[in-house]
Each structure stands twice: as C-alpha cells, then as structure tokens.
Amino acid sequence: MGGKKLRVGWFSFTCCEDSTMVFIELMNDHLDEWRKLIEFRHARVLKKNNTLSDIDVAFVEGAITNDKDANYLKEIRENSKKLIAIGACAVTGMPAAQRNNFDQETKNEIQFLIKRFDQADRVRKVSEVVKVDGEIPGCPMEEPIFLSALQGCLKEFGVVNA
Numbered sequence: 126m127g128g129k130k131l132r133v134g135w136f137s138f139t140c141c142e143d144s145t146m147v148f149i150e151l152m153n154d155h156l157d158e159w160r161k162l163i164e165f166r167h168a169r170v171l172k173k174n175n176t177l178s179d180i181d182v183a184f185v186e187g188a189i190t191n192d193k194d195a196n197y198l199k200e201i202r203e204n205s206k207k208l209i210a211i212g213a214c215a216v217t218g219m220p221a222a223q224r225n226n227f228d229q230e231t232k233n234e235i236q237f238l239i240k241r242f243d244q245a246d247r248v249r250k251v252s253e254v255v256k257v258d259g260e261i262p263g264c265p266m267e268e269p270i271f272l273s274a275l276q277g278c279l280k281e282f283g284v285v286n287a
C-alpha cells in the first residue's frame with residue numbers, strides 16, 4: 126500500500142448514537158485493516174484533537190434539531206468531498222422527528238422545552254440541510270451496507286484498487 130489513506134470524519138447530531146456504537150463494535154474485526162487505510166480527521170468518539178478540513182468522506186449520524194447544528198452541518202459539508210448520512214435519524218429524520226407530526230395541542234404542550242433547549246420548530250433530516258452523496262439506512266445503520274459504502278469510498282479515492 127502506497128500510504129495513501131481515506132480521510133474520514135465521523136459526526137453525531139441529535140440521536141442515541143447507536144450507529145456510532147455499531148461502528149465501534151466493527152473495530153473489533155476491522156481495526157488492524159482500517160489503521161492502514163483510514164485517517165480519522167475528525168471523530169470525537171475516538172480522539173480529542175480533531176480537524177475539520179480536507180475530509181474525503183464525512184459520515185453523519187442523527188437528526189438536525191436546531192440552527193446551530195444546521196450551521197455546523199453546512200461547515201462539515203464545505204470541508205468534505207463526500208457526505209454520507211448514516212442511520213434512520215439522519216436519513217429520514219425519524220424517530221427523532223416524531224414531534225413534527227404532533228397535533229397542535231401537543232405542540233403547545235412541549236413549546237416550553239423547544240424554547241428552553243433552543244430547538245427549531247421542525248426536526249430535519251440531513252438532506253434537508255445539505256447535499257447528501259449516500260445514505261445508510263437502518264436503526265441503527267445496517268452494517269453490511271455501511272461496510273460496502275466504506276469499501277466503495279476506499280476505491281473511489283484510490284486507497285485500494287478498484
């Protein structure tokens with residue numbers, strides 16, 4: 126291997142972070158291989174010093190529930206060649222977006238929480254905020270589809286032979 130690595134970012138927004146747990150569990154089987162092929166530019170679950178620049182692929186988990194997160198997601202997009210939404214919350218907004226469908230009475234009841242936590246009126250899926258290049262469905266994400274997408278990126282960016 127010529128030393129070229131895929132520069133990956135791993136980001137979590139509003140969710141239970143179970144796709145991150147799946148990802149960590151996958152390291153039991155793949156860590157040795159990934160060490161040689163992947164540079165984790167930004168992955169707070171793995172390290173303290175993170176860099177939000179020159180990312181080949183950003184994997185984004187979770188729904189977007191406020192403007193601050195939406196702006197951060199846009200920043201991630203600007204610094205990533207590809208962006209892949211992982212897990213139902215990111216891909217469809219659900220289950221996090223259930224409150225979008227509350228009746229008006231229920232919406233009124235939770236309004237104080239929306240204000241207290243500075244939340245947006247609607248919960249958005251990732252593709253409602255930025256352009257998405259791929260989606261990994263599942264709650265949490267489906268492992269085989271994630272591994273296949275990762276392999277596709279390794280080929281696309283010339284880290285392994287196509």
Ligand code: SF4
Pocket residue numbers: 140141142143144186187211212213214215219220221263264265266
């Ligand atoms: S998609 Fe499911 S598992 Fe993943 S963060 Fe959302 S609720 Fe949790």
